[in-house]
Amino acid sequence: MATIKEQIELIRAEIDKTQKNKATNAHIGKLKAKIAQLKLKEEKAAAHSKASGGGKGFEVKKSGDATVALVGFPSVGKSTLISKVTDAHSEAGGYAFTTLTCIPGVMEHRGAKIQILDLPGLIKGASEGKGRGREILNVIRSADMTLFVVDPFQDGHFNVLHKELHNAGLRLNETKPPVFIKRVDKGGIDVRTTVEQTHLTDADIGEIIRSFGYTSAVVTLRENATAEQIVDCLAGNRVYEKAVIAINKIDIATENEIVRATKALPDEWPVMRISAFKDIGLEELKDFIYDNLGFMRVFLKPQGQEADLEEPLIVKDDSTVENICNKLHRDFVRKFRFARVKGPSAKFDWQRVGLDHLLKDGDLLTIVVKR
Ligand SMILES: Nc1nc2c(ncn2[C@@H]2O[C@H](COP(=O)(O)OP(=O)(O)OP(=O)(O)O)[C@@H](O)[C@H]2O)c(=O)[nH]1
Ligand SMILES: [Mg+2]
Incomplete structure (x- = not known):
């Protein structure tokens, strides 16, 4: 019996041998699905051997922005x-x-x-x-x-x-492809698309999904999806x-x-x-x-005080109010009441917003917490 590694190698070799075109697209997709499953199996085995005293990871503590x-x-x-x-x-x-x-x-x-x-x-x-x-x-x-x-x-x-x-x-x-797969109890594989699919037929998609052990699922595709994208969505990691x-x-x-x-x-x-x-x-x-x-600057204005326009917070440009709270103090999310924003992300000055509000570069922010 070939090891998992060898099985993966064999399938990779087959993919490399196969000419890539419309007719072989689905076939390659199925082979990739196979690899993804073998890898999940392999990872499980590796995690198991680690638990019983195997290799150690690099200890790195994340720090900074x-x-x-x-x-x-x-x-x-x-x-x-x-x-x-x-x-x-x-x-x-x-x-x-x-x-x-x-x-x-x-x-x-x-x-x-x-x-x-x-x-x-x-x-x-x-x-x-x-x-x-x-x-x-x-x-x-x-x-x-x-x-x-x-x-x-x-x-x-x-x-x-x-x-x-x-x-x-x-x-x-x-970018993460707009492929959504939801497991359901019955009804088989139901493919719903908003754009024409030229890479795969519904049957191909069904086959890939079933190979991951799903019998019924709702699949939503908002882009012309490739087999690899569907496999990526199913593999989930x-x-x-x-x-x-x-x-x-x-x-x-x-x-x-x-x-x-x-x-x-x-x-x-x-x-x-x-x-x-x-x-x-x-x-x-x-x-x-x-x-x-992709950093952005957020200026803080503590309640009842002037805004600090000298030293903005430097945060990732997809940050929410919640991300800022977490950065400022470990109790802020728990004690959060509301926030007020002035600037590019606000509909009007000092708009009242919640934790999930997405901020933009140059925003002024006031966070109001429970005493
Ligand atoms: N001429 C030249 N040599 C360089 C430059 N950068 C690094 N080196 C030389 O390349 C060799 C390898 O550099 P390292 O910084 O140890 O390379 P590394 O990528 O960390 O290597 P590993 O730790 O083995 O993965 C050393 O002799 C360096 O002096 C450069 O910009 N120009
Ligand atoms: Mg080095």
Whole structure:
């Protein structure tokens, strides 16, 4: 009997062999569904062996306004970089696997405290556990953003890493697809679509869903969905995360080499050129990280006092009043009565709002709590 890993490998090989077109779409979807199930099984087994004294994860305490994970092959310059842009010192070395654990550092920039995590180099097979791959991937999953560090002389590397992260359930620079699957007691698989589906027939969709052990479900598709998106929704443990890229070591690369390296990267992803060693582009990199994290400023006006227009709170741009309360004081949510907002998110000045109100950059906020 083949191990779970071998079974996954066999199915992946079959997917790679299969020509991708309309006719094979559903077939590939079913194979991907199969992989997703095998992985769930594997994760359960791994969790079980961990409980009985297996491998230990990297202990990292999250801190600051956001966390960024450094991802790259060994020796691309991750440790050199974190030592330059944060307060941390992480040993750099001219050999692979200098860094063996997760080293956190804090970068202060434009009033925000951004935690950066240096990690061991990631290699092919990481999602199957190679080179502490599983621990590294868990740290990446829990970060707010991934910063790939790439070497301009190794254009194939990025795709290898992206694939490993994809296999580990990370969906980088992708939005969560509008696929909703609700298990019900009876009625079979009921597919409701608001847009024409050209990738899959209702029967294909039904087959994928049944392979996850559902006999009856209501499926709502608000986009032309692919088999992979449906599998992602069923697997339920996908992480949608922002990612950016820094091409390092530009001090020793020619313009041609840098251009070639850039061509091997996805078109729409934010890319920057730096040299960690020679301090080239590092101030710009700080701005780049800050901008891509999507921060906004919220000014607090304590009840009966002037607003603090000097030092705004720096928060993620999808923050609600509740997120702010949690940041300010651990009792604020429990004692919360209401809040008042003036600014871009308010319909009128000092609108009264609740915990779930979504704030916008530049808002003024007053929180009223029970005494
Ligand atoms: N020329 C040049 N060399 C660099 C640059 N950044 C790092 N290096 C060198 O590359 C080698 C590897 O750097 P590290 O920072 O240890 O790389 P790493 O990605 O942390 O490597 P692992 O911890 O093994 O994964 C060291 O010899 C660095 O001095 C750069 O911008 N230019
Ligand atoms: Mg290192």
